[in-house]
Amino acid sequence: MLKIDDIRSGSHLAGARLIRLIEDNEPSAIELLKSLYANTGKAFIIGITGSPGVGKSTLIDALIFQFRELSKKVAVIAVDPTSPYTGGAILGDRLRMQRHATDPDVFIRSMASRGQTGGLSRAAKDATTVLDAMGFDIIIIETVGAGQAQFDIASLAHCVGIVSIPSSGDGIQAVKAGILETGDIFIVNKSDTPDADLSFIELCGMLEMRQSREFLRTLPPGLPPKTDNGHPTWQPKVLKTIAQDGTGIKELTHTFLSYLDFMKKNNLLKSKQKTQEKLYFKTLLKDLILEKINGFMDESKYVETALNDIQLNITDPISAAQHVVNKTIGHKIKE
Amino acid sequence: METKNKIRVLIAKPGLDGHDKGAKIVCLALRDAGFEVIYSGLHQSLDQIIRTATQEAVDVIGLSIMSGAHLPISEKLIAMMNKNGLGDIKLTVGGVIPNRDIPTLKEMGVAQVFPGGTSFDKITTGMKLLFK
Numbered sequence: 001m002l003k004i005d006d007i008r009s010g011s012h013l014a015g016a017r018l019i020r021l022i023e024d025n026e027p028s029a030i031e032l033l034k035s036l037y038a039n040t041g042k043a044f045i046i047g048i049t050g051s052p053g054v055g056k057s058t059l060i061d062a063l064i065f066q067f068r069e070l071s072k073k074v075a076v077i078a079v080d081p082t083s084p085y086t087g088g089a090i091l092g093d094r095l096r097m098q099r100h101a102t103d104p105d106v107f108i109r110s111m112a113s114r115g116q117t118g119g120l121s122r123a124a125k126d127a128t129t130v131l132d133a134m135g136f137d138i139i140i141i142e143t144v145g146a147g148q149a150q151f152d153i154a155s156l157a158h159c160v161g162i163v164s165i166p167s168s169g170d171g172i173q174a175v176k177a178g179i180l181e182t183g184d185i186f187i188v189n190k191s192d193t194p195d196a197d198l199s200f201i202e203l204c205g206m207l208e209m210r211q212s213r214e215f216l217r218t219l220p221p222g223l224p225p226k227t228d229n230g231h232p233t234w235q236p237k238v239l240k241t242i243a244q245d246g247t248g249i250k251e252l253t254h255t256f257l258s259y260l261d262f263m264k265k266n267n268l269l270k271s272k273q274k275t276q277e278k279l280y281f282k283t284l285l286k287d288l289i290l291e292k293i294n295g296f297m298d299e300s301k302y303v304e305t306a307l308n309d310i311q312l313n314i315t316d317p318i319s320a321a322q323h324v325v326n327k328t329i330g331h332k333i334k335e
Numbered sequence: 336m337e338t339k340n341k342i343r344v345l346i347a348k349p350g351l352d353g354h355d356k357g358a359k360i361v362c363l364a365l366r367d368a369g370f371e372v373i374y375s376g377l378h379q380s381l382d383q384i385i386r387t388a389t390q391e392a393v394d395v396i397g398l399s400i401m402s403g404a405h406l407p408i409s410e411k412l413i414a415m416m417n418k419n420g421l422g423d424i425k426l427t428v429g430g431v432i433p434n435r436d437i438p439t440l441k442e443m444g445v446a447q448v449f450p451g452g453t454s455f456d457k458i459t460t461g462m463k464l465l466f467k
Contacts, residue, residue: 088371
């Protein structure tokens with residue numbers, strides 16, 4: 001079976017199979033995952049997000065090429081949506097990166113979002129743990145949009161790159177969707193098309209507004225703070241690229257790396273990781289508690305009696321629920 | 336036809352033939368049947384297919400071959416799968432496959448053969464049956 005040493009030594013076969021077990025929620029994966037934590041914390045995790053068709057996969061293909069030029073080992077997790085109707089998925093992102101398939105220092109893994117709450121999130125996070133332990137220097141996670149998943153890209157990646165294209169109204173759209181707050185690097189791809197300069201200028205303008213506003217507000221809880229009074233903060237960058245022919249990719253690669261330098265130098269990476277670890281831990285706790293509670297609801301006599309009482313109009317549902325909680329876990333929580 | 340876990344399948348186009356309409360439509364049919372489908376794209380070397388199947392941790396590789404080279408390609412791929420620790424992955428072959436070659440392919444270790452004209456239903460249930 002799977003050996004922990006094979007994963008630590010970077011075996012693609014072993015790593016890929018562990019990620020598969022994680023995705024399938026196999027209990028055996030959990031034990032392996034636990035023992036891998038000691039080997040993690042070295043990889044630089046980059047998130048790439050943006051609407052469908054803006055060229056994320058092609059951009060990542062070009063980024064892999066540049067990172068390989070710098071002799072970095074690169075892993076990619078490309079997430080595509082699962083059909084809510086059939087549970088199936090077409091995972092087509094790696095198609096654009098297939099020229100790297102035979103490079104032993106590149107690992108590309110497609111992942112379906114699999115719908116369930118926290119499903120994508122946990123599996124993607126745990127997959128980065130595996131890839132980190134396998135010794136990859138750079139881990140790139142590709143997702144569509146900024147989903148409402150409890151564990152979205154900003155709470156997983158060290159650096160988030162948001163890809164848009166000219167003439168898509170993204171300047172305004174981005175503000176609407178609240179995406180602007182998440183991005184560290186903004187990429188205007190396909191910038192050989194008309195209006196590229198306009199989009200570039202618009203984005204720069206939006207970001208200036210964001211920076212001035214940051215003095216006036218704090219971000220929602222859980223997200224790493226963007227400003228740290230008195231300390232330097234990373235100023236988001238906007239770059240133009242043409243992923244198809246590689247224009248601007250070298251600069252983009254260096255911007256990602258200079259972000260990492262900046263965060264390390266100013267001790268910001270540590271605090272960001274701390275926030276993310278905390279969030280991950282809370283998600284884990286919630287999942288474990290929920291699991292227990294679901295089991296409890298299926299079996300408990302209290303629940304059964306309460307349901308009966310509600311049906312017989314002896315009590316109302318709110319009081320019944322409060323009663324069950326107080327009777328069972330109410331006092332334990334206080335501890 | 337519920338299986339416990341999702342079935343992950345790699346649909347791969349080996350070698351020179353450049354026709355992938357069929358492969359793409361099979362991808363859609365498999366998706367609609369609840370599979371997670373990875374499509375390799377055209378002109379894949381066997382090495383690319385092996386490494387993709389490894390990294391994607393698929394349960395089955397579905398080759399689509401229209402070039403007439405299904406016998407040597409399948410034989411070579413099966414040898415490479417065994418050598419690379421993928422002996423437990425199923426291999427199916429579809430495309431332009433003459434009936435007389437089907438027994439030979441099965442003898443080699445190809446789990447299922449879906450020659451042109453096979454219905455989607457037969458392909459999807461055939462693939463699911465491999466994991467019953």
